Amino acid sequence: GQQVMQIPQYQHVQEGEDFTTYCNSSTTLSNIQWYKQRPGGHPVFLIQLVKSGEVKKQKRLTFQFGEAKKNSSLHITATQTTDVGTYFCAGRNTGGFKTIFGAGTRLFVKA
Amino acid sequence: DSGVTQTPKHLITATGQRVTLRCSPRSGDLSVYWYQQSLDQGLQFLIQYYNGEERAKGNILERFSAQQFPDLHSELNLSSLELGDSALYFCASSPHGTDPDTQYFGPGTRLTVL
Numbered sequence: 001g002q003q004v005m006q007i008p009q010y011q012h013v014q015e016g017e018d019f020t021t022y023c024n025s026s027t028t029l030s031n032i033q034w035y036k037q038r039p040g041g042h043p044v045f046l047i048q049l050v051k052s053g054e055v056k057k058q059k060r061l062t063f064q065f066g067e068a069k070k071n072s073s074l075h076i077t078a079t080q081t082t083d084v085g086t087y088f089c090a091g092r093n094t095g096g097f098k099t100i101f102g103a104g105t106r107l108f109v110k111a
Numbered sequence: 112d113s114g115v116t117q118t119p120k121h122l123i124t125a126t127g128q129r130v131t132l133r134c135s136p137r138s139g140d141l142s143v144y145w146y147q148q149s150l151d152q153g154l155q156f157l158i159q160y161y162n163g164e165e166r167a168k169g170n171i172l173e174r175f176s177a178q179q180f181p182d183l184h185s186e187l188n189l190s191s192l193e194l195g196d197s198a199l200y201f202c203a204s205s206p207h208g209t210d211p212d213t214q215y216f217g218p219g220t221r222l223t224v225l
Contacts, residue, residue: 033213033214035216041218042113042201042216042217042218042219043154043201043203043214043216044113044216045213045214045215048213088153088154090214096167097159097166097167098156098159098167098169099144099156099214100156101146101153101154101156102153103152103153104153104154
């Protein structure tokens with residue numbers, strides 16, 4: 001079945017350093033979504049990518065969708081303590097209904 | 112505030128018992144999803160309903176069942192509870208439940224089985 005792998009599982013950074021999390025699917029995706037879950041909170045939608053090779057930016061966050069629509073990345077420039085939390089990618093198979101979440105990357109930022 | 116409500120916020124019960132978790136989707140959203148998140152783990156998709164009908168099924172145990180009512184609220188029933196069922200249960204809703212679609216998560220119900 002469809003699998004969405006996300007790496008790394010954990011990342012510790014010093015405030016001001018950059019951070020990247022990667023998401024890889026075993027199958028072609030129709031779209032990919034990114035969510036952020038703060039400690040003790042619920043997942044909150046960040047962005048959705050639909051087109052092959054798409055790149056979107058939200059302030060210090062840059063999201064990419066691979067040309068083959070099988071991988072994606074989230075890059076945070078100059079991390080801040082407010083960036084702490086777990087970042088999940090979620091992908092849906094082309095023509096399918098199930099959205100599969102990656103295991104998440106937990107980001108720790110040291111001030 | 113996502114607009115998705117879940118009750119109760121916390122639930123403590125004993126092994127072997129049965130509980131019902133309730134979810135009200137955002138106004139106008141037709142699709143409801145249920146997820147299980149064990150301590151420091153990822154989101155395990157359980158089941159999705161769209162406008163009252165089951166749309167997709169994940170790794171939902173036979174002891175678990177769900178339904179979506181005509182007013183679009185949903186309930187997740189967990190029976191013969193085991194210690195391993197202790198987790199956060201999230202409900203999410205989306206406008207259509209089709210592709211592409213953003214999911215809006217509720218605050219979750221924390222279930223503790225003693």
